[in-house]
Amino acid sequence: MKIICIGRNYAEHAKEMKADLPTEPVFFMKPDTALLKEEDFYIPDFTKDLHHEIELVLKICKAGKHIEEQFAHKYYDEIGLGIDLTARDIQAKCKEKGLPWEKAKAFDNSAPIGKFVKKETLQLNNINFELKINGQSRQLGNSKDLIFSFDKVIAYVSKFVTLKTGDLIYTGTPEGVGQMKIGDKLEGFVNGQSFLKLTVK
Ligand code: MG
Numbered sequence: 001m002k003i004i005c006i007g008r009n010y011a012e013h014a015k016e017m018k019a020d021l022p023t024e025p026v027f028f029m030k031p032d033t034a035l036l037k038e039e040d041f042y043i044p045d046f047t048k049d050l051h052h053e054i055e056l057v058l059k060i061c062k063a064g065k066h067i068e069e070q071f072a073h074k075y076y077d078e079i080g081l082g083i084d085l086t087a088r089d090i091q092a093k094c095k096e097k098g099l100p101w102e103k104a105k106a107f108d109n110s111a112p113i114g115k116f117v118k119k120e121t122l123q124l125n126n127i128n129f130e131l132k133i134n135g136q137s138r139q140l141g142n143s144k145d146l147i148f149s150f151d152k153v154i155a156y157v158s159k160f161v162t163l164k165t166g167d168l169i170y171t172g173t174p175e176g177v178g179q180m181k182i183g184d185k186l187e188g189f190v191n192g193q194s195f196l197k198l199t200v201k
Helices: 011-016 069-075 088-097 150-160
Strands: 003-007 026-030 050-052 054-060 076-083 111-118 128-133 136-142 168-170 185-190 193-200
Touching (some): 054 111, 054 150, 076 193
Antiparallel strands (some): 054 168, 128 136
16 A cells, blocks of 8 residues: 655645645655554654644545546545654755655654544544644644645546555645654544544654
C-alpha cells in the first residue's frame, strides 16, 4: 500500500507556511514503512524541529485510475485520523534548494494512524477534528474548509497514480502546526471522539 498526502489544502495553513494558495492539489507520498499504528513515537536524530500535522485520512476500497469526481465517493469507504509528521528544518532546506521533500516527510513512522469509521457515520462536508497536546488544543479543523474536497483530491491524484485498495490519503492539515518535544502526549479527536494517541519519546 501507499500513502498519498495532500499539501496546503486549508487556506489558513498555507498562510502560516507563507505559501500561495494552490490552484490545483499538491501531493506527495510516503511509503508503507511510514505507517505507525503503535502509540510510541521516537524522534529521529536527524531533525531538531519535528512538527505535527493532524489530518483526516481516507481509506481507499477499490482500485481506480482516472476516476471522475462524480464517482470518487465510491472509491473510499472509511475515514480516520492521522498525523503527517514533518521534519520542518529538513523540509525548509529541501524547499530552499528546490529538492524533493522525502527526507522530511517519508521517513520511518512518519505517518501515525488512528482508528477508522465507516464514512456513512459522518457528514463528510462537516467533520470536526482536533489535535490536543498534553490536554491543550493545538489544531482545530473542519472538512468544510478544505480547498479541494475529498472527491476532487481522488479525481486529481488518480490522473497520475493508480489508487489501490488499502491505500491511504492524508487530506491536509489545518493551521496550528508546531514542534513536538520528548514527553509530549498527543491525542486526536473526530467530532469530539478520541481517534488517535501518540506519546513522543
Ligand atoms: Mg500534511
